[in-house]
Amino acid sequence: MSILHGKFLHGGDYNPDQWLDRPDILEEDVRQMKRAGVNVVSLGIFAWAALEPEEGKYDFSFLEERIQTLYENGIHTILATPSGGRPMWMAFRYPEVLRVRAEGQKELMGERHNHCYTSPVYREKVWEMNRRLAEKFAGHPGVIAWHISNEYGGACWCEKCQEAFRGYLKQKYGSLEELNRQWWTAFWSHRYDCWEHVQAPSPLGESDTHGLNLDWRRFCSRQTADFCAWEKKALEAGGSSLPVTTNLMGFYDGLDYADFRDILELSSWDSYPEWHSGEKSDVQTAAEIACTADYMRCIQKDRKPFLLMESTPSATNWQRFSRLKRPRMHMLSSLQAVAHGADSVQYFQWRKGRGGSEKFHGAVLDHDATDDTRVFRDVAEVGSRLQGLEKICGSLVRPRAAILLDQENRWALEDSHGPRNDGIHYLETVKAHYGALWKLGIPADVISSDCSLEEYRLVIAPMLYLLKGDIAERLKAFVDGGGTLVGTYQTGLVNENDLCFEGRVPHGLTEVFGLHREEIDALWDGQCNHVAWNDREYVLTELCERIHPSSAAVLARYQEDFYAGEPVLTVNEYGRGKAYYIAAHTGMDFLYDFYLETAPAAGAGPCMKAALPEGVTVTVRTGEETDYLFVQNWNPEDVAVTVEEKLTDFESGERIGAGDSLKLSGYSVRILERPAGSGNTERFE
Ligand SMILES: [Zn+2]
Numbered sequence: 001m002s003i004l005h006g007k008f009l010h011g012g013d014y015n016p017d018q019w020l021d022r023p024d025i026l027e028e029d030v031r032q033m034k035r036a037g038v039n040v041v042s043l044g045i046f047a048w049a050a051l052e053p054e055e056g057k058y059d060f061s062f063l064e065e066r067i068q069t070l071y072e073n074g075i076h077t078i079l080a081t082p083s084g085g086r087p088m089w090m091a092f093r094y095p096e097v098l099r100v101r102a103e104g105q106k107e108l109m110g111e112r113h114n115h116c117y118t119s120p121v122y123r124e125k126v127w128e129m130n131r132r133l134a135e136k137f138a139g140h141p142g143v144i145a146w147h148i149s150n151e152y153g154g155a156c157w158c159e160k161c162q163e164a165f166r167g168y169l170k171q172k173y174g175s176l177e178e179l180n181r182q183w184w185t186a187f188w189s190h191r192y193d194c195w196e197h198v199q200a201p202s203p204l205g206e207s208d209t210h211g212l213n214l215d216w217r218r219f220c221s222r223q224t225a226d227f228c229a230w231e232k233k234a235l236e237a238g239g240s241s242l243p244v245t246t247n248l249m250g251f252y253d254g255l256d257y258a259d260f261r262d263i264l265e266l267s268s269w270d271s272y273p274e275w276h277s278g279e280k281s282d283v284q285t286a287a288e289i290a291c292t293a294d295y296m297r298c299i300q301k302d303r304k305p306f307l308l309m310e311s312t313p314s315a316t317n318w319q320r321f322s323r324l325k326r327p328r329m330h331m332l333s334s335l336q337a338v339a340h341g342a343d344s345v346q347y348f349q350w351r352k353g354r355g356g357s358e359k360f361h362g363a364v365l366d367h368d369a370t371d372d373t374r375v376f377r378d379v380a381e382v383g384s385r386l387q388g389l390e391k392i393c394g395s396l397v398r399p400r401a402a403i404l405l406d407q408e409n410r411w412a413l414e415d416s417h418g419p420r421n422d423g424i425h426y427l428e429t430v431k432a433h434y435g436a437l438w439k440l441g442i443p444a445d446v447i448s449s450d451c452s453l454e455e456y457r458l459v460i461a462p463m464l465y466l467l468k469g470d471i472a473e474r475l476k477a478f479v480d481g482g483g484t485l486v487g488t489y490q491t492g493l494v495n496e497n498d499l500c501f502e503g504r505v506p507h508g509l510t511e512v513f514g515l516h517r518e519e520i521d522a523l524w525d526g527q528c529n530h531v532a533w534n535d536r537e538y539v540l541t542e543l544c545e546r547i548h549p550s551s552a553a554v555l556a557r558y559q560e561d562f563y564a565g566e567p568v569l570t571v572n573e574y575g576r577g578k579a580y581y582i583a584a585h586t587g588m589d590f591l592y593d594f595y596l597e598t599a600p601a602a603g604a605g606p607c608m609k610a611a612l613p614e615g616v617t618v619t620v621r622t623g624e625e626t627d628y629l630f631v632q633n634w635n636p637e638d639v640a641v642t643v644e645e646k647l648t649d650f651e652s653g654e655r656i657g658a659g660d661s662l663k664l665s666g667y668s669v670r671i672l673e674r675p676a677g678s679g680n681t682e683r684f685e
Contacts, residue, residue, distance in 0.1 A: 003144050003243060003266070004076060007039060008338070008386040008393050011075070012347030012364065013310065014041035016066050017050035019351075026066070028369065029351065030073050035371055036364055037383020040076045041350065042147045042309065043067070046112070048082035052129060055089055060136050071142030078245075079143050081133065081231050083126045084150030085112040090125060097122040099156040102202045116156040117227040118164050127234040134238025146244040147309070148231045151270065153254045155220040157200050166195050168219045182497040183211035210415055210498040217411050218256065225259035232263060247309040248299065250292040251427060256407035257299045258448040268307035269296040270348070271337065272316055276323045282667075283615040284435070286336065286634040290617070291434040293340035295405060295446035297397060303445065305343040305394060308334075313347045314362030314375045322360070328667040330378040331385065332632060335669045338389070339619045339630030341397040345382055388651060389671070395623035399443035401458040401604040405430045406449040412466040412498045413490070419522035420542060429462045429488070429585070436591035441606040441618040442599050453478045457603035460486040464506075468496035472508030479512050480575030484602035487513060488582045489520060489545035513581045514552030514572030520545045521563075529584065530559040531568045536593065540568065542585035552581065569594075608672075608679065609644035609658075616641060616664065622676050629672040629679075633664035640664070645679060647672040 003009070011033070019025045033041075044051070044063055052058050067077050091098055091109035096119045098107045107114060115122050137143050155161075173179040176192055185191045190209060192198055200216050201207045232244050243265035248257055250269055260267075273289045275282055297306045313330065315322040325333070334345040352363040364379050365371075371380075405427075413426045430446075437444050445456070449471040453459055459478060464471070464487065472492065479485050492506025501507035504516040521544045523529070529540040533556040546563050552570035568583045580598065599605060606612075607620040608629050615635040621628045628650060633639050641662040648655055650671040656662055664670055 003343070004040065006390055006393050008389060009040040009307065009344035009346060010383045010386050011038040011040035011350070012042065013045055013349040014043050015046065015349060015351075015353065016062060017044065017047040018353050020050065020062055025351075025369075030069060030075070032365060032369075032371055033070075033075055033350070034073060036376060036380045037387065038075060038350075038364075039383075040078060040144070040344070040346070041070060042078045042080060042346065044082060045080040045147065045150050046082060046085040047080070048085060048129070049087040051082060051133075052087060055093065058132055060133070063137065067137060067140055067142050071140070075142075076144045077140075077142050078145045078147045079133065079137055080147040081126070081130045081149055081235070083115070083129075083148075083231060086115055086122075094119075094121040096158070096160070097125075099154070100158040100161075102157050102200070103204050104157065104202070113151055113153055116158055116161060117223050118156065118158070118160045120160075123227070123230055126231060127237075130231055130234035131238040134235040134240040138235070138238060138240035138242055143242065145242050145266065146232075146235055146240065147268075148228055148244050148246040151247055151249055152224050152228065153249070153252060155254070157202065161223070162200055164223060165200055165216065165219045166198050168222070169198060169215060170195065172215070182499055183209050184499060185209065208417075210412070210417075213415050214408065214412055214498050218408065220254070221256040221259050221407075224255055225263060228260060229263045245307060245309070248296060250296065253410070256448075258407065258450060261299060261301050264300065266307055267296055267299040268309035268344075269293075270310035271308060272310075272312060272319065273333065274319055274323070275325055275329055275333065277321070282636075283634045286632070287435040287438040287617075288431050289333075289336065290340060290438055290619070291431050291446060293337055293342070294397075294434075294444060297341045298445050298447045298451065303341075303398075304396065305341050307344040307346065308337040308342040309344070309346050310348040311337070311346070312362040313364050313379050316362060317358060317360040325378075326636065326667065327374075328665070330375075331382055332634070332667045332669050334382045335385075335630065336632060338386075338392070339621070339632065339669070341621060343393050345386065347379070391626075392621060392623065392628045392650075392671070395621040395626075395628060397443065397619070397621055398455065399445050399604070400456055401437060401442055401444040401460070401599060401602075402451075402453065402456045403430060403434050403437075403444050403446050404449050404459065404461040404464060405446050406464070406466070406468075408468060408496070409449065409464060409466040412494065413463060416465065416494075416498070419490075419520050422525070423542070424463075425542065425585075426463050432588055432591055433460050433462050433486075435588060436595045437599065438617050439592055439612070439614075440595060440599065441608055441610070441612050442595065442604060443607055443619050453483070456483060458484045458486070458599055461491070462488045463490045465490050465493050466496060466498065467492055467494070467507060475509065476512050476574075479577035479579050482576035484577055484598065484604075485512065485579040486582065486598070487579065489517075489543050489584060510550070512572065512574050512579045513570070514574070514579070515547045515549040515567075515570055515581060517583075518546045518548060521561075529561055531556045531584070531586075531590075532559065533569060533590070534593065534597070538590040539587055540584040541587070544568070544585075545583040547581065547583045558584070608647075610641050610662070611644075612641060613639045615639070620679075625676050627674050627676050627679055629674070630669055631662065631664065631672060632669045633666065636666040638663065638665050645674070647674050
């Protein structure tokens with residue numbers, strides 16, 4: 001069930017607090033929103049100074065007027081808590097709300113998203129604001145959800161945060177002796193004698209104790225999530241039971257979004273792809289954004305529809321180059337989010353402000369405020385098309401393949417010191433495996449290693465260097481039960497504290513993969529090895545592992561260097577399933593051919609029967625009785641896709657038979673339907 005009575009949300013960030021002296025503009029906003037097909041706004045995200053102009057003096061009158069007027073005009077509100085930007089008075093009266101940097105320097109008032117999440121004063125002020133907002137507005141029929149804060153991130157090194165960090169460590173390790181053992185502090189004589197000597201990592205102090213670095217990142221993430229949970233509790237204390245979200249930032253490195261899973265009823269994200277860039281093709285960018293969308297959807301406990309909270313209707317002003325979206329790209333990129341399970345298309349922002357750092361950031365209304373622009377027409381067209389897609393709203397994305405992208409693994413791997421300090425490329429490798437599936441039209445979830453594996457037929461775990469919790473046992477059980485696992489080099493080397501395992505690796509997985517690793521060769525950029533598989537030759541770069549099979553069958557071997565003839569690709573039958581091991585870094589050409597063969601055999605084939613041309617992909621959302629297939633053409637040119645099953649165009653009603661040619665204009669999407677379960681999407685039992 002969607003949050004707006006089965007309707008897709010269409011709208012964006014709305015900041016009337018910047019225009020309070022212009023009633024004519026506020027009136028015009030509502031009129032124009034209706035013309036643009038807007039049915040929701042995210043309101044008051046940075047409005048603290050307007051809501052509490054002096055400490056303890058609250059003035060919610062403009063919110064009251066806006067929420068009511070919008071509601072009377074059919075526009076709902078996702079109401080923000082304003083903690084993303086603090087008012088000036090607070091910083092000067094209570095300097096503890098300002099962060100301290102890693103070098104120990106206190107910050108001055110300025111910028112945003114830079115508050116100490118431990119500060120009792122900041123927490124108290126936020127509590128009071130949120131509670132009052134909830135008391136006033138949670139019962140308003142126009143308010144449908146909370147937008148908590150904005151783009152949480154960053155860290156604070158103040159003494160309060162350091163003390164909280166030590167508290168986190170005490171609880172985690174129980175004793176200093178255990179901390180010293182897990183962090184291996186005998187190295188360089190860095191053994192801690194008392195808890196007070198434990199300091200957060202700093203360029204002026206300790207930065208090479210990997211267990212410390214990892215625990216600090218975990219602490220910062222959990223402290224941020226704890227702050228978000230605090231904000232939510234304050235809303236509940238004000239009587240709200242509305243769903244909450246906070247806008248996440250895709251593959252942002254500073255937080256482990258899995259920490260937010262139990263807090264948010266809805267995940268939402270801010271998506272700013274660099275379309276038409278000089279460095280990547282749109283096809284590559286589209287595949288990466290698809291991967292991000294699936295990752296954002298899977299942050300939610302139940303992987304139900306999520307929200308695209310921000311996107312630009314035209315260009316941003318903070319990327320290196322503000323490239324305009326080419327004609328039709330706005331529709332295609334908006335519906336891409338819907339194709340991956342978003343029940344909304346929302347923008348930053350409704351109307352361009354006249355000053356500030358984002359005065360030239362794309363908005364639905366430009367400074368001339370006219371609706372006679374390409375951008376306005378593009379937005380209105382999306383609003384109108386979404387209205388026709390209501391039946392799809394609330395339907396689910398339930399792939400049979402999953403890729404593990406674990407943020408703690410990413411932190412540890414990128415801090416591991418060797419084998420490649422000049423680019424270990426974890427995220428890029430995850431995206432490459434995802435990209436191969438995307439090209440094949442095979443939908444995938446992107447999950448952290450604490451997620452359940454039960455619904456999948458194929459699990460891909462690239463470079464799973466850090467094993468936390470019971471992931472090794474669960475991967476084993478997954479294969480034993482009939483699943484197909486794909487693992488790669490650099491797997492199973494350290495425990496959750498980045499402490500190397502004793503004995504053979506991949507730790508706990510040598511039986512599943514039927515092999516063990518001896519050593520790994522890091523190649524310089526420009527160096528390579530080769531492998532032949534199924535009569536094709538592929539280049540290997542970056543990392544080449546030397547492995548020794550016990551029970552695994554060798555499918556391909558290194559062709560060069562002193563380890564020529566040794567295995568690079570193996571498969572092992574284990575229980576009712578099988579486990580592949582790819583021992584070296586391969587290109588996309590190999591991954592495409594590899595998954596072309598192995599994914600359908602695993603029971604995770606393409607979601608539509610068709611030969612997809614380059615740059616065309618398909619994803620599927622499944623409703624109670626219907627599959628909705630989103631066929632997307634990311635090429636600027638028109639293409640034709642030969643379809644091998646019976647489908648109906650959801651919007652035009654056109655029937656498409658097996659062998660028919662499906663026409664797609666450049667940068668376009670067609671939505672096809674078929675009875676649920678009649679294609680390749682039936683669930684694995
Ligand atoms: Zn702090």
